[in-house]
Amino acid sequence: NAGVTQTPKFQVLKTGQSMTLQCAQDMNHEYMSWYRQDPGMGLRLIHYSVGAGITDQGEVPNGYNVSRSTTEDFPLRLLSAAPSQTSVYFCASSYSLAGGWPGELFFGEGSRLTVL
Amino acid sequence: GEDVEQSLFLSVREGDSSVINCTYTDSSSTYLYWYKQEPGAGLQLLTYIFSNMDMKQDQRLTVLLNKKDKHLSLRIADTQTGDSAIYFCAENSDKIIFGKGTRLHILP
Numbered sequence: 001n002a003g004v005t006q007t008p009k010f011q012v013l014k015t016g017q018s019m020t021l022q023c024a025q026d027m028n029h030e031y032m033s034w035y036r037q038d039p040g041m042g043l044r045l046i047h048y049s050v051g052a053g054i055t056d057q058g059e060v061p062n063g064y065n066v067s068r069s070t071t072e073d074f075p076l077r078l079l080s081a082a083p084s085q086t087s088v089y090f091c092a093s094s095y096s097l098a099g100g101w102p103g104e105l106f107f108g109e110g111s112r113l114t115v116l
Numbered sequence: 117g118e119d120v121e122q123s124l125f126l127s128v129r130e131g132d133s134s135v136i137n138c139t140y141t142d143s144s145s146t147y148l149y150w151y152k153q154e155p156g157a158g159l160q161l162l163t164y165i166f167s168n169m170d171m172k173q174d175q176r177l178t179v180l181l182n183k184k185d186k187h188l189s190l191r192i193a194d195t196q197t198g199d200s201a202i203y204f205c206a207e208n209s210d211k212i213i214f215g216k217g218t219r220l221h222i223l224p
Contacts, residue, residue, distance in 0.1 A: 033211065040124065042204065042216035043159070050210065058211060090158055094212075101146060101208055107158035 002026050006091050006108035013081045013115045021076040021111050023091030031094040031102040032074040033058070034066065036087040037110075043090065049074055050100055081115045088112050120215035122205050127221045134192040136218045138205030141186060145207040148181060150190045153202045153217070162203070163190070197222050 004025045013019055025032065033048035035058075045058030049068040063085060065077040074093075078085060089111045094102035122138040140148065146167050151159040165172045165179045165188070172179045178191040192199055202217040 035214070040216065043214040045211060045213060048211050056211075059213070092159075092212075097146065099146075101210055102212055103147065103208075104149070104161050104164065105151075105159070105206075105212055107160070109158050 004091055004093055004106050004108040006089075006111050008111060009109065010112050011114070013078075013113065015082060015115060017081050018077070018079050019081065019113075020078075021089055021091070021113070023074045023076065023108060024072050025074075025091075025093040025106070026072065027093060027095070027106065028071060029093035029106070030071065030096045030100075032068065033092050033094075033102075033105070034064070034074070034076045035090045035092065036060065036085075037090060038087050046076065046089075050096070050102075078113075081113075083115045086113060086115045120205055120207055120213055122215040122218050124216060125219050125221065127223055128195050129223045130195060130197060132195055134190075134195045134199065134220055136190045136192075136203050136205075136220070138188040138190075138215055139186055140188065140205070140207045142207050142209050142213075143183075143186065145209060147208045148179075148188050149204075149206040149208070149212070150177075150179065150188075151204040151206060151214070153204065155201075159204060192220075195220075195222060 034046040035043040047066040091108040092105040128134045150162045152162045205215040
């Protein structure tokens with residue numbers, strides 16, 4: 001079982017460049033989400049999706065775009081990278097509980113992004 | 117909005133019990149979670165408790181929930197060097213919000 005797959009694992013960008021972090025899951029989970037992890041800040045939610053065609057903002061959405069055209073994929077786009085976006089990014093997915101709320105999160109291995 | 121607070125560091129001697137505390141704000145949360153992150157790895161679910169429970173025990177792990185005070189704790193009995201990690205408390209609503217994580221350091 002692949003679980004949650006993130007690519008790339010490492011990326012270096014220059015300020016102003018754009019890129020997309022890919023996330024795919026093969027567990028047929030409705031819920032998918034992106035977090036960033038910074039030292040002393042824990043995990044902060046960027047965007048999340050409760051199903052194909054539905055996305056919503058989390059705690060720190062500025063500078064990031066997402067789309068959810070299929071159940072399996074949830075890419076995170078940085079349109080114009082800034083040094084403040086240097087971080088480790090985690091994609092996570094979950095089955096939906098009754099009422100549609102997420103249950104246990106399954107995490108990818110993370111993507112380390114450096115913006116110079 | 118939702119907020120989850122936990123202390124950032126805890127040092128415990130090997131063999132002693134570790135207690136990691138957490139407070140949360142969303143009284144409508146149905147599940148509260150403890151995740152563990154080892155160095156260089158992603159997060160893995162350690163245990164969880166349903167909001168209508170007061171306590172859950174799973175081998176060396178005991179979770180206590182005080183819903184009135186919105187306080188959650190994780191007790192690790194007989195702490196071992198392999199327990200050295202960052203422990204995250206999290207609450208769910210239509211999304212899952214994490215605390216900043218408690219780094220558990222084991223003293224010999």
